[in-house]
Amino acid sequence: MWKMNRERFLLALWRVVLACFLTVVVTSELASQQAPLLYEDFEKGQGLWFAIGVGKVSIAKGDAHSGQSALSFTYQKGLAAVLSPIAPMPEARSVSVWIKPSHSTALLLVFQENDGSRYGCGFYVSAKRWQMVQLSIDDMFLLPDTKDENDRLDMAQVFAIGLADALMLFQVVGEEERTILIDDLLISALDVKKRTSIVEVEGEKLQIIDDFENPTIFWAPLVALLGRMELNTTADISVEFGRTKYGNGSLSVGYELQPNTIPLFMTLVTNRIDKANANSFAISVNATAPTGLVISLIERDGSRYQTFAYIHPDGWHDVKVSLDDFSLADDSKDENEKLDIDQVQAIAIADAGGFFAELIPTLRGKKEVQIDRVAFSSAVLPQSQGIIDEREGVVIWLDNFEANVLRWVPIEVIVQPGLMIDIAKNAKPTLHGHPPAEAQGRFHMSVDYDVPANGVFGLVHFVTLGRNPLLKHASSLRFFVKVKENATLLIALQERGGGRYEKQINIKGGEWQRVDLPIGEFILNPDTKDENQRLDPDELLLIGFVDISTFEVGAPEQNSLSIDGVCFLTPLK
Incomplete structure (x- = not known):
């Protein structure tokens, strides 16, 4: 993942921006429906608006949202803001404005009170359109x-x-002059849809961060590349009405995925989360292509906790996970190494495909991800990954499949005529219930697949456990597995440094089997290198279950693979 200093860079950007004189806004279409408390269309000039810092204010003629005139704010990199005094408005409930920027950017709008306190709200606007x-x-x-x-x-x-x-206040975005056109500013006593809310659904209290019922975009599209984080100005981001899972609106983000670039979108959490009613995290996701997402919760000190979700392109998926499933990122530090939900300041959602687009060329190209109803929930869900103190000792779950989230990506590796790795688009992993005595817990994951004629099928899990020191004590890998037809499986564990350790096992078809593999039995693949020639679970990046039966005589053309309870065991008590 991107480095912690880049994360702090972005959060510091917001803090610095939030410390300036700025404001809030709401729509001129409402002006015909009610008497405004304040309405400015700038047809008679710039009024009392003035610029501070490296900016200037004028009136633009012939390029307005309505009428002939708009307020023009031109500025360069550095401290610059456009301000206006206003009268107190105790009845005010909303503010709207039409904006056309020369460059896509994040803006901040602020009100200042008489005692010097300032209140603001950030939002994103796209270039060259009202x-x-x-x-x-x-x-x-x-x-x-x-x-x-x-x-x-x-x-x-x-x-x-x-x-x-x-962005111009802090981020390096070039020296060129920029312009923001402003028109039809309205402050009104009319209520509009709030971004955040608290609702109760079937006995579950949801602290909604964004349900996208408001057309304003509160998320910024970003990209991490070449050791830096910057605004993704080529991304197409909008609130879509009609294509939703809940309510009327959802957020659509279109972007280009290329090797070694990590597209992501990020929002500030502006209200303090009530931790007494925050036990889990919920988000609905839809994607046009197979997509692996890293979901991060970022505290005020910059520490980042994350989990992984695989989204199959077959419609909306409700991802619901316990907050205990979020682990401290390996490039992040925290004073207590524990997610403090009342300190969460931002949420970031990244497409992990950029890490693998060089190996898997079909991942490259244009993609679209939609999200809906992002919330913290009072629902208490089972922990499905991370460290749990079980009766038999400390267990480190990679996935016990008790959460409503898929974390395993189906892949095909074609070895003839040349090596090619691709997502197995026709293989859809799904969660299923089972009697407690059959495997571990209540649920497992299954996938039906065609065995490639010239290759192998596998399931790969992107590990987000970080470098927890308890992983150093892992003594064996345990899992439950069932196949429809007899199969030979290759269990592969790949470290961040590139070393890949493997163990081959034979599985009889038709029944669940518990498998315990001592760490010392995994052998380094001769095509990879490792500085210490030893599997280090605290360096684990990927784990894969690969059906290599293709190379055996009489291998089936189709099979079904079910797995459950994948974990590391430790001798710790």
């Missing part, structure tokens, strides 16, 4: 460099509103 930004007053949050007696925006005390380009 777009409406609509915000509820309730979505404004206290900026980290200010204090307020009640931590709540009081519109009866406001005296200024402002707007600034968040």
Whole structure:
């Protein structure tokens, strides 16, 4: 994953931006429906708007959302904001504005109260087109460099509103001049859809971070490449109405996947999470192609906790996992090495395909991912990966399949006429229940597949356990397995440094078998190298179950593979 300093860079970007004079907004289409508390269409000039820092304000003629005129804010890299004094508006409930930027960017809008406290909200806008930004007053949050007696925006005390380009304040984005056109600013007593909310669904309390019922984009498309993080200006991001899992809207992110580039999209968590009612994380995902996502929860100090999910391209998937399934990333540090949910400041969702696009060429190209209803839930779910103190000792779960999430990617490796790795698009892993006595727990994963004529089929799991020191004590790998037809499986464990350790086993068809493989029995593949010639579970990147029966006489053309309870055992008590 990207380095921790890059993560802090992005979070620091927001903190610095949030510390400036800026503002909030809501839509001119509402002006015809009600009397506005404040409405500016800039047809009579720029009013009381002025620029601070390296910026200037003027009126643009002939390029407006409505009428003939719009406010033009031109600026360069550095501290620059456009401001206007306003009168107190105790009845105000929403603000909207139409914006057309010369460059895709993240903007920040802020209100300032008489006592100096500032409340803001960040959002994303795409280049060279008019777009409406609509915000509820309730979505404004206290900026980290200010204090307020009640931590709540009081519109009866406001005296200024402002707007600034968040990226130009901090990120290296070039020296070229930029322009933001602003039109049809409306502050209204009308309520609009809030970004965040708390709802109860079938006895489950959901603290919704974003349900995309508001057309404003609160997520920024980013890309990690060549050791740096930057805005992904080629991404196509929008709130789509009609293509949803819940409600009316969902977020659509289209991007280009290339080798060694990690596309991701990220949002700030602006409300403090009630940890007493946050036991699990839920998100709905839809993808146009097989997609492996790394979901990260980022605390205020920059520490990052993550988990992995595989999305098969067959419609919406509800991903629901215990917060205990999030492990500290291997390039991240935290003072207590424990996810503190009330300190979560951001959520990032990354396409892990960039790590493997060089090996798997079919991963490259245009993709689209949709997400809906991102929430923390009161539902208590079983922990499905990570470290658990069981009766027999400390167990480190790679996956016990008790969570409503798939973490295993089906692949095909064609060895003739030349080596080629691809996603097995016709193989769909699914979760199934079973009687407790058959395998481990209540659920297992199964996949039906065609055995390639000139290759092998396998399941690969991207491990997100980090470098937990307890992994050094792993003594054996345990799992439950069942195949429909007799099969020879190759169990492969690949370290981050490239060393791949393997163990071959024969599995009889038709019945569950528990397999315990001592760590010392895994042999380094001669085509790979490892500096210490020893399998180090704390360096584990991937684990794979590969059916190599193709190379045997009388091998079946089709088979079914079921696995359960994949874990490392330790001698620790």
